[in-house]
Amino acid sequence: MPFVLTPLPGIPSIRAGDDLAGLALAGTARSGLRLEDGDILVIAQKVVSKVEGRIVDLASVHPSPEAKRLAVESLKDPRLVELILRESRVVLRVRPGVIVVEHRLGFVCANAGIDRSNIETPGGSESVLLLPEDPDASAEKIRQALQSATGANLGVLIIDSHGRAWRLGTVGAAIGLAGIPALVDLRGEMDLYGYRLESTVVAAADELASAASLVMGQAAEGLPFIHVRGFPYPLRDSKLQELIRPRELDLFR
Amino acid sequence: MPFVLTPLPGIPSIRAGDDLAGLALAGTARSGLRLEDGDILVIAQKVVSKVEGRIVDLASVHPSPEAKRLAVESLKDPRLVELILRESRVVLRVRPGVIVVEHRLGFVCANAGIDRSNIETPGGSESVLLLPEDPDASAEKIRQALQSATGANLGVLIIDSHGRAWRLGTVGAAIGLAGIPALVDLRGEMDLYGYRLESTVVAAADELASAASLVMGQAAEGLPFIHVRGFPYPLRDSKLQELIRPRELDLFR
Numbered sequence: 001m002p003f004v005l006t007p008l009p010g011i012p013s014i015r016a017g018d019d020l021a022g023l024a025l026a027g028t029a030r031s032g033l034r035l036e037d038g039d040i041l042v043i044a045q046k047v048v049s050k051v052e053g054r055i056v057d058l059a060s061v062h063p064s065p066e067a068k069r070l071a072v073e074s075l076k077d078p079r080l081v082e083l084i085l086r087e088s089r090v091v092l093r094v095r096p097g098v099i100v101v102e103h104r105l106g107f108v109c110a111n112a113g114i115d116r117s118n119i120e121t122p123g124g125s126e127s128v129l130l131l132p133e134d135p136d137a138s139a140e141k142i143r144q145a146l147q148s149a150t151g152a153n154l155g156v157l158i159i160d161s162h163g164r165a166w167r168l169g170t171v172g173a174a175i176g177l178a179g180i181p182a183l184v185d186l187r188g189e190m191d192l193y194g195y196r197l198e199s200t201v202v203a204a205a206d207e208l209a210s211a212a213s214l215v216m217g218q219a220a221e222g223l224p225f226i227h228v229r230g231f232p233y234p235l236r237d238s239k240l241q242e243l244i245r246p247r248e249l250d251l252f253r
Numbered sequence: 254m255p256f257v258l259t260p261l262p263g264i265p266s267i268r269a270g271d272d273l274a275g276l277a278l279a280g281t282a283r284s285g286l287r288l289e290d291g292d293i294l295v296i297a298q299k300v301v302s303k304v305e306g307r308i309v310d311l312a313s314v315h316p317s318p319e320a321k322r323l324a325v326e327s328l329k330d331p332r333l334v335e336l337i338l339r340e341s342r343v344v345l346r347v348r349p350g351v352i353v354v355e356h357r358l359g360f361v362c363a364n365a366g367i368d369r370s371n372i373e374t375p376g377g378s379e380s381v382l383l384l385p386e387d388p389d390a391s392a393e394k395i396r397q398a399l400q401s402a403t404g405a406n407l408g409v410l411i412i413d414s415h416g417r418a419w420r421l422g423t424v425g426a427a428i429g430l431a432g433i434p435a436l437v438d439l440r441g442e443m444d445l446y447g448y449r450l451e452s453t454v455v456a457a458a459d460e461l462a463s464a465a466s467l468v469m470g471q472a473a474e475g476l477p478f479i480h481v482r483g484f485p486y487p488l489r490d491s492k493l494q495e496l497i498r499p500r501e502l503d504l505f506r
Binding site: 004107215 | 255258259346348360361414417418419422423424425435437454455456457459460461463464467468484485495496504506
């Protein structure tokens, strides 16, 4: 079966309180698609954060002395740095333009996933968008709504773009899952010649995130939903936490 | 346009000297597909290595004192460690089960990309498979053959599975490119609200590698070719090297 990712067209600009499941269903219908058993909806983090009101006006943020110190080191706005610190457990590296942190959600990322792009700024105020409070819960809520509306067994994946330690450019990464296997363990399986596969735990949710990110683009708030058919593994419940390398196995911090 | 990845069925077990372009064309025809302008063929590293005769009989390898020392530390076969060292520029970390290196091709990976799975072992000898000598050149050669046969403008991508510093599980990663943009730079573009995107260089080739890896599976030497239609960026020449983070920008080694 082919693996088919279709961006849903005609999605309006998203505002706090909007019904993402309803918008996705309408977009799916406009595309001539339906949500069927085994289908997945991939959603850009940005629209989930907006719906959940995770916009912060920088004028309301009072930076701590630590934020001011890191702002000098990173050449960033101290109010933005304050938010990065509030959203993080540990700061791993600071360089001009980037603060690499362990996010409170567990993963390592740049600037706690906070950016300024695609935020409406009425009256010229400066606002930024934080990641959702609990992306697994956000994904599950949308999944329940989609399943209720369609009667199908579905998956929902919320994605963001992450840099990598040793490679340039960003790739899509899973930040919230519902009904999708974070990891698929193939270690027990034999290959064609009867060897047991040695170290083959596949980060299926991240591979799906990268695939969807590719067609979502970056500038395109107009393409925040990707309909996926032909995901090659059975749907199952899992959590973002499955994808996080435990600190004691981390060789590079 | 949807983004469609189709594994080509019925590919026989690959041997040294086989014609990968011919096998891919036959597989494409069996699927009822054609290679058209803008289409991409993604190929598993393993079959490229086999065709190029990159199999090494461990009985022929004599480990150096350094390999013997690292073999104790990593709990690996000293002959395998010797090959890992020969294929690498620098050893970054050693732990039981894994040697993280900077490969001679430039990227950071575990065990220099050498594994034992899916290698035929006639007479009970132990063999392993090295990465292709020059995967960009391998991809370009296959691309030329496919373009000559079809008259279409095509891309070819050779992929492997890589671990990540902070996340569990492997994801598909580009190791050889022909006609595919390694990176796509969206930084000049405005988003919907007139903000310039801040740090949006997309590792498009790696996102494509992850998408294709997902449908290729791991145990499946039977699915080494993925036909891709609807890649959302224009094809252009680029090299693997574009994806490698320069050492001076590496914060984590």
